Amino acid sequence: MATGRTHRPATRSRGIPEATVARLPLYLRALTGLSERSVPTVSSEELAAAAGVNSAKLRKDFSYLGSYGTRGVGYDVEYLVYQISRELGLTQDWPVVIVGIGNLGAALANYGGFASRGFRVAALIDADPAMAGKPVAGIPVQHSDELEKIIADNGVSIGVIATPAGAAQPVCDRLVAAGVTSILNFAPTVLTVPDGVDVRKVDLSIELQILAFHEQRKAGEHAAAAADERKGPDGELPAVMPA
Amino acid sequence: MATGRTHRPATRSRGIPEATVARLPLYLRALTGLSERSVPTVSSEELAAAAGVNSAKLRKDFSYLGSYGTRGVGYDVEYLVYQISRELGLTQDWPVVIVGIGNLGAALANYGGFASRGFRVAALIDADPAMAGKPVAGIPVQHSDELEKIIADNGVSIGVIATPAGAAQPVCDRLVAAGVTSILNFAPTVLTVPDGVDVRKVDLSIELQILAFHEQRKAGEHAAAAADERKGPDGELPAVMPA
DNA sequence: CCATCTTTGTGCACGCGTTCACAAAGACAT
DNA sequence: ATGTCTTTGTGAACGCGTGCACAAAGATGG
Incomplete structure (x- = not known):
């Protein structure tokens, strides 16, 4: 996962x-x-x-x-x-904002799994003025300037961050200051938040790296068994993997 | 997370x-x-x-x-x-295939975090014939029929599934049969795989639900403190949340 | 009403992961 | 060379999560 x-x-x-x-x-x-x-x-x-x-x-x-x-x-x-x-808590309605409407943000906006379970996309927000007004998944994108007003008007308490890494912390700070208390972070950064705010992160790159570790291990064990050359007494892998 | x-x-x-x-x-x-x-x-x-x-x-x-x-x-x-x-295992090259080039698949193909760390998108695969040949992130999409050949030709051992839930298990079976031993699954389904195959899953909907749980809890405690009405001796929440 | 059979709910033990707290190791100044 | 100071590496204790195995509960049939 x-x-x-x-x-x-x-x-x-x-x-x-x-x-x-x-x-x-x-x-x-x-x-x-x-x-x-x-x-x-x-x-x-x-x-x-x-x-x-x-x-x-x-x-x-x-x-x-x-x-x-x-x-x-x-x-x-x-x-x-x-x-x-x-x-x-799915018997109640949870308005959600998605910040950062790039490829990933658009994918999230289109994702059916949200609407199906009490979650409602209240707004899509992006920093690029060229995106403003452009509809994504049937919802017009709004500019970052409106962020605080959108949060307040819709009573949003859950925010999704799908911005580039550099923008994530500033966006996070603004969300929290505006009243958001739960954040789902897709940006590859460690977010710092005050107590009382929950952050969960989804990191695609990390998942792949974990898979690569196990994959290497499988390949290494296989190669070691095939080569059967002097290996550590505890079945350790060689210090440097053969190319 | x-x-x-x-x-x-x-x-x-x-x-x-x-x-x-x-x-x-x-x-x-x-x-x-x-x-x-x-x-x-x-x-x-x-x-x-x-x-x-x-x-x-x-x-x-x-x-x-x-x-x-x-x-x-x-x-x-x-x-x-x-x-x-x-x-x-990031010092070696890991060819990866992405199956299911919808919104999410396209986002993944464009995600820079892959290429930056030894991961190389070897192919994009989709079941829709209309997608075939169409370039996404500079890589032409190939039809599912080619799946086995692509895996074999490129020596792919890691597959990413970004298909709808219904297609995930069949796609998974084909990937595994073709030699893939690590799978990153974005489809909202429990995948069944043979021993020796690693599966990690990323589920956007589940993450939001977990946030909602904690969010409800925060709101509930807050409301309980405000109302201060008879609550369970152990500070339990009321059985039914007030609307 | 009693016996039997199915399935839940849980007491218990075990193992992994986290954290504290400190001894060992080395850099650096004198 | 010796002492001081910083920071690592780890022994040990604790707590959470998991899984076994079984007793309690209820359905069902005679």
Whole structure:
């Protein structure tokens, strides 16, 4: 995966572990699929398989929300969809602004997954005056000058940053000053924010680098086994990989 | 953050913890910045601040790679850049294919962070015949029929999936069958792969939902404090949020 | 009403990751 | 050469997350 939370020292919000919160959207997606196929109930085993997790973990996760299952039967799909939605706060409307309408910002604006779950794109904002007024995903882009007014008028508390790295921190500061308290950051920079503001980051480059590490390891082990030359007593890779 | 690794039961590759591997790209980025500003050495405290982590954690992370620091002085920036790059496998060339050239795929193709670090976009692939030949980010899109041939000809081992959810699993299967062993998945689906294949996923919708959870919590606590009405003895939120 | 069978909810143990705190190591000045 | 001062590298303790394994709960059939 490509996300990571920024510090937050395991602040177990209201007794629900962070790790569980991170999985709830996964369960919700699987349940929505079942709901659309009119499946009335589901066992922890089935749902866990659909979500790609351990069934014991899933049951423990749900136990933090309450006892919503029926022993011998399983979980009521519709009821569980409602409970998880409510727990995640998806029963209310979340206006979101996207700042930085380049390739990525445009992709985000067009992404259907937002609107489908309580999230509404309230505005698209870009620093380039040439972009102003130009419609992206049916929404006219507005200039950065309007940022504070847009936040205030729409009661926006969640901001998405898709600007170049250099612009991210200044944009972040303005968002926070205007009242935004949750930020999803796509720019490859470490953002500094005051206490009380949540930042999550998505970094495409980092994900690829992690994959490359494991890929190299696989190739290295393979090569080492094939060559079978003197290797460290603990099966260590050679200090320099052969080209 | 928006990433998460898919199972891999804490496989500590060659003694380097997963958590450490995930932070190495972060350190590398901070170090690259210092290198460009010709800073010769850096202390764990300074570098940790730049990367947004605890300094003790950074030192322990580096200790897994070896003793590359000098006590009383700090770390040599250039040397550390080289060591981390080598460890992550970035000193070699990684050809990558991107499958699904919609808004997101195009954004990824244009993303500069790939080329800058040993990653090379070997091909863009889409199922739509109308897209074939059309250049995106200077690279002509090729049709899915060519997928297997492209993988083989270029020796591609890393694939990026940016297709709609429904197409992801079939595409994944074809990639794996053709020899790809690492996949970065942007489609909102749980991918099933054989052992030995790494999958990381980036899910925009999930990240927003996690932010919404914390946002609701903040608003709820705030409202509860303001109203100050009978609340649970453990400071629990009311079962149903007021509209 | 009782027995059986399925599935939940959870007590418990284990392991990874984080953080503290300090000893060892080396630079630097005198 | 010796002492002082800075900064690394790591031993140890702690806490979170995971998974096993089972008891409790309820459905279902006779």
